[in-house]
Amino acid sequence: MENANQNSVVIKLSKDAGIKKEENLYVYVVDQSGKILEKTPFKDLQASLKSTKNDLMGQNKLYIAQAIPKQLSGKTNERVLLQAGAYQVVKSLVGNSITVNSIPGKVLKPWIPGNCLITGNISNTITLDGNEVTVPVCNARVHLMEVETEFLFHKFPLIYRWIPDWVIVEISKRINEILKDSPVPDPVGPISVSGKINIPLQSLNMKSSLQRTLKMRALPQLPQDIINGIKSSSLDTIRQTFADNHLLLHPYICLWPIFWPWLYECDEDNIAYTDSNGHFEYWENTTTEDGPLNIYTWVEVQINGQWVTVYNPAIPCNTLWNYSCGSPININLNDSRIPPCVSVPIQGDIVWVKRIGNGTSIRNLSMSPADPSKPSLFADARGLTNSVGLEGGKYVSPFSGSFPLYIQFGDGFPSAAVSHFRWKYHRITDADLQDVNEPFILQEGPLAKSYTYQVKDNQGNDVFFSGNFKLDEDVKVNDITIKIYKIPHVDASIDTGIATAEWNQDTVSINVDALSLQNGLYEFVLELCDSTGKVINNFGNNVFQVDSFLPSPPNPASVSANNVDHNYVVWNGIQEAGFRFLIRIDNDPTTCSIYNAQILNYDGTIVSSDTQCGFAQYKPPKTGDTVLLHFTARQPHRFGMFSYYVNRGNSGNVYSNVSQVPEPINFRYAQGIWISYQYDPLLSDLLGGCDKAAFAETLDVYAYHTDGTNRIGNYDSDAVAAFAVEPES
Secondary structure: OOOHHHOEEEEEEOOOOOOOOOOOEEEEEEOOOOOEEEEEEOEOOEEEEEEEHHHHOOOOEEEEEEOOOHHHHHHOOHHHHHHOOOEEOOOOOEOOEEEEOOOOOOOOOOOOOOEEEEEEEEEEEEEEOOEEEEEEOOOOEEEEEEEEEHHHHOOOOOHHHOOOHHHHHHHHHHHHHHHHHOOOOOOOOOOOOOOOOOEOOOOOOOOOHHHHHHHHHOOOOOOHHHHHHHOOOOHHHHHHHHHHOHHHHHHHHOOOHHHHHHHEEEEEEEEEEOOOOOEEEEEEEOOOOOOOOOEEEEEEEEEOOEEEEEEOOOOOOOOEEOOOOOOEEEEEEOOOOOOOOOOOOOOOOOEEEEEEOOOEEHHHEOOOOOOOOOOOOOOOOOOOEOOOOOHHHOOOEOEOOEEEEEEEEOOOOOOOOOOEEEEEEEEEEOOOOOEOOOOOEEOOOOOEEEEEEEEEOOOOOEEEEEEEEEOEEEEEEOOEEEEEEEOOOOOHHHHHOOOOOEOOOOEEEEEEEHHHOOOEEEEEEEEEEOOOOOEEOOOOOOOEEEEOOOOOOOOOOEEEHHHHOHHHEEEEOOEEEEEEEEEEEOOOOOEEEEEEEEEEOOOOOEEEOOOOOOEEEEOOOOOOOEEEEEEEEEOOOOOEEEEEEEEEOOOEEEEEEEEEOOOHHHOEEEOOEEEOEEEOOEHHHHHOOOOOEEEEEEEEEEEOOEOOOOEOHHHOEEEEEEEEEEEOO
16 A cells, blocks of 8 residues: 655755765665665765665664775675764654754764764663563653752852852761771772763662662772862862862762752753664753763653653762763663554554563463463463463463553554454453353543654754544444544554654553453453444454564564464454454462471470470480471462472571462361461481571462563562470470
């Protein structure tokens, strides 16, 4: 089908970009492996690429650089471009063009003096189907702030810029205490405070004395003249020492957040947005600056339609002091809330049903009781997943909490016949997998798709905003009002009416609140509709797709769901009428307890460790005596595993057991209570070479449950107990 996204992209150089000679300047399109896919020269300040908008929406990168010398032409790749000083272009498409306002002098001189390029990349490490992957964060809102230290204004006759005397005295006193109590080694040598340098200071989290000790050991060593200045009895000398050496002293001051409001001032310069590679940039005019740039960044990401702060570390400890223009500010997050970035549209009449949350592929749900390709500890594994990585990756995990279902529509939708979608679901078995007959429930509730867009402000600068496009609509079917949901176009500008609008191609199609559902096995069905709510079931075959689990590229990332497992597809005669999957819901946490240990003497007597002093006495010799250990580890449907350890003094582990929690019917009655486990190791094995000893018992129960993104640790339980044994006196 004809689509506006298929038009070639044009790269335009602004007249203010400082380009006087362009005959040797090229645009390079590079794929994610570093291979150069296209090389196009500039003519009349623009370069017309063969690559389309769809080609550039993915992981492909754009660089501007001079022509690579002939002697390197056979070895040209991304690395060579970077060595040549290539400039990476942010892919801010307006229609099918990208305007580059300025390029750094390392690409082609002369260029506009007084401009500083602030650039960087945002990435995120998440767990996807049990494996850690690092992916770019697209459409992130990067706040670029300039930090000033008040130390440098100690001579200004403005009282509101004056650091109080008591703050200066208190900081110098605390630094002196560090220098006196523990001389700090210098692992990397002294840091020069002259020239253009970057000193990134890491965020400190003083939750324990050990962490404080580790941070103090990493502090830079101070030269003797600075130490003398800090120890001076003259307040003016101490102030001057702080002003002259503040770059070296920031790591020390990071130890005491209470003083930061007196010492630092921070103003937001601008906001930049990341492209599909997680890359951002902003040009800062430095002609009016009264000193070097000190740059601090914090980051927001749209999660469920709301801007959420995902990176906001302490300002003085994470400022790049004396920022060197053009040097990358690379931030790697570890936030499972951030969905993977998908910018590449797919072509055709395709509905790719992707994942639950950010960590579980729909294909990683068991669709049949027993599947050799999906091993489980359960005889009936329907609706379970392996994404939490427990039990060797077996399919043991049910779902709980709240989670979204992500799908991606191809550019063949919406069409004249199919413009909307909806989910319906019902419970088909109870918690014990006994069949139930419950009717379908239609999806309800609001749903929106977030987007960002770019406009010019009154001064002609690019500024960004965000919005939400409403997907849900109310329609009447047989005099009953129901919800149906719009299928978004791959091009956000069509739905929003804003030419610069962009959005993630992944669409949250439903938000499931599992906590409101009864335990059991559920069937979810995705249906396609027209604008009146009529379900369409004659749109062809191989429409519904799932993850291919093949390296992509060169393989396609999705494949026909029917070719993977015919149970995925709902049929109407010979045509696909919907997509279905099974999911097991379980909202019960684990529980556990440890009970008193008992000594079983060789003569048949039993002694409890529940004594006034905590000792159980055994009858020598200890040969043949055993210790009876009791504990309970429960989860009503065995969705959990336990680890039980007995440690002797400081000798370490002397007994352990790790296993899946048992069936409730395996509980036994002992000590007046129902317990699930009872072990009787030899007393001699526990005591080893000791005649008497104290023991610690630790029990941890780990829930198998997941919300599709993370294992639900709130369903875990633990217990600790202790006992001691000694010979009879």
